[in-house]
Amino acid sequence: MGFEKLISVLFVSYFCILHVLILHSCLALRLSGNETDRLALLEIKASITNDPLGALTSWNETNHFCNWRGVTCGRRHKRVTVLDLKFLKLSGSLSPHVGNMSFLRGIYLDNNNLSHGIPPEIGRLSRLQDILWQNNSLSGEIPSNLSRCSRLSRIAFGGNFLEGRLPAELGTLSKLRTITVDLNKLTGSIPYTFANLSSLEWVGASSNNFYGSIPDIFGQLTHFKMLGLDYNNLSGVIPPSLFNLSSITILAVSVNHIHGTLPPNLGFLFPSLEYLSVGNNQFSGTIPVSIRNASKLNSLWMETNNFIGEVPSLKNLKHLDTLNLAYNNLGSGEIGGDLGFLCDLTNATRLQRLLIDTNNFGGMLPQCIANLSSSLFLFHVSTNKITGSIPNAIGNLRNLESVWMSENRFSGHIPLDIGKLQNLYEIDIASNSLSGNIPSTFGNLSQLGELNLYSNNLQANIPSSFVGCRNLKLLFLQDNNLSGIIPPQIIAHSSYLDLDLSQNRLTGSLP
Structure with missing residues (x-):
């Protein structure tokens, strides 16, 4: 029995020692991992050359690194899981030692x-899910080995100076939901490998140098919602398969070389559409009548294309804040009128920008413009064939800052109620057939910086009330029938005023 007892004691002792050794080994590994993170953070701090807010002053030996500003650790292992240093005005670079913090899930340096x-x-960071570094001064290329971070969900490198191509290897990131690289110097084409990104919802690649056609890959991405490719050098057409995605909320391809037509059933295909930007391309055809069914639409940018025909009813677009149809061939130019759609816009209570200049619209401005949104600050209808008088009710649009009505066929007098537009900075009613006096109420416009009334049939004196326009920088009254003396107040301002009074019947002199 003594021998058996000895064996039993030795057996228990062996397992106790083994257990202690295992615990010691685990503790050593844990401490080793912690030390790796601590040293990596200190290297990151050392690579920061300017910390004007003192954000990293807590990164010292008196505090455990898990308590350092911007550092989040896991509860169990006390390893760094999040590094959040956004909005701290930090200068310098990011140390390569960041790759040693193997538990990192998110790096936020925006x-x-x-x-x-x-x-x-x-x-090397296999657990990384978020890498958000937009609005810095990063340069060089996007590393292709980001594809090894198989859990990546969000990549945001917008607002930097990155060059080269979008790595095709990123197409292996099956969990990637968003990639935004706007405002860089990237080139090449959008990788076809992105067709494999089954979780992808958003691609933001505006303001780069991408070229070629938009790849026909997005139609198979069932979660896809937002595509931003404006301000590039893309050509071709919008891929037909893209219109199969009823989930699309944002489609932005402005300022490229894209051509083709918009499908007639666009509003039914994209019932969730909130933002459509196709301006400054080579689109043709008509504006789809079905656009009125996209009732969530808040911004519609279609300027500088070759669209023709009538503007369809927009009365269901109650959330619209921007309608830009400028520089197309819309309208018939007939006296009967093409401007009925403006009355539909009275339902858009958030409307801020209304730009329909440089088209072929005819007829009169309807009185209903008085009921347009009180938030409207841009109203541009110049270079059309609009007739009749300027509605006096324009004075109801109290937040107007910019009014363009030049190069039309307006007649009658300039409405006195324009003097109620206290926020008005510029008004251009040149090259029409307006007559009568220049309203003295213009003197109420203390914010007015530019006034263009040239090439009309305006008579009588230049009102002395212009002295109230303290911010006036440009005054073009040439080619009218103005008479009398030039007000001394204008002479007093002439040294910093861009002034043209030629081709009138004025008397007096300028210094």
Whole structure:
């Protein structure tokens, strides 16, 4: 029995020692991992050359690194899981030692002044889900080995100086939901490998140098909602398969070389559409009548294309804040009128921008413009064939800042109620057939900076009330029938006023 007892004691002792050794080994590994994170953070701090807000002053030996500003650790292992240093005005670079913090799930460095390249060591972070570094001064290329971060959900590198191509290898990131690289210097084409990104919802690649056609890949991405490709050098047509995605909320392809027509049933295909921007391209055809069914639409940018025909009813677009149809061939130019759609816009109580200049619209401005949104600050209808008088009710649009009505066929007098537009900065009613006096109420417009009334049939004196226009920088009254002396108040301002009074019947002199 003694021998058996000895064996039993030795057996228990062996397992106790083994247990202690295992615990010691785990503790050593844990401490080793913690030390790796601590040293990596200190290297990150050392690579910061300017910290004007003192954000990293807590990064010292007196505090455990899990308590340092911007650092979040896991409860169990005390390993760094989040590094959040956004909006801290930090300058410098990101140390490659960041790749040693193997538990990192999120790195948030938005809105700093970090420069140099994206360290390729990031590719070692297999747990990384978010990498949000927009609005810095990062340069170089996007590392292709980001594809090794298989859990990545969000990539945001917008507002930097990144060059090169979008790595095709990113097409292996099956969990990627958003990638935004706007406002960089990226080139090449949108990778076809993005067709494999089954979770993708948003691609933001505006303001780069991408070229070629938009790849016909997005139609198979069932979660896809937002595509931003404006301000590039893209050509071709919008891929037909894209119109299969009823989930689309944003489609922005302005300022490219894209052509083709918009499908007649656009409003039914995109019932959730909120933002449509196709301006400054080579689109043709008519504006789809079905656009009225996209009742969630808040911005419609279609300027500088070759659209023709009538503007369809927009009465269901109650959330619209911007309608830009400028520089097309819309309207018939007939006296009967093409401007009935303006009355539909009275339902758009948030409307701020209404631009229909440089088209072929005819007829009179309807009185219903008095009921347009009180938020309207841009009203541009110049270079059309609009007839009749300017509605006096324009004075109801109290937040107007910019009014363009030049190069039409307006007649009658300038409404006195324009003097109620206290926020007005510029008004251009040149090249019409307006007559009568220049309203003295213009003197109430203390914010007025530019006034264009040239090439009309305006008579009588220049009102001395212009002295109230303290911010006036440009006054063009040439080619009218104005008479009398030039008001001394204008002479007093002439040294900093861009002034043209030629081709009138004025008397007096200018210095």
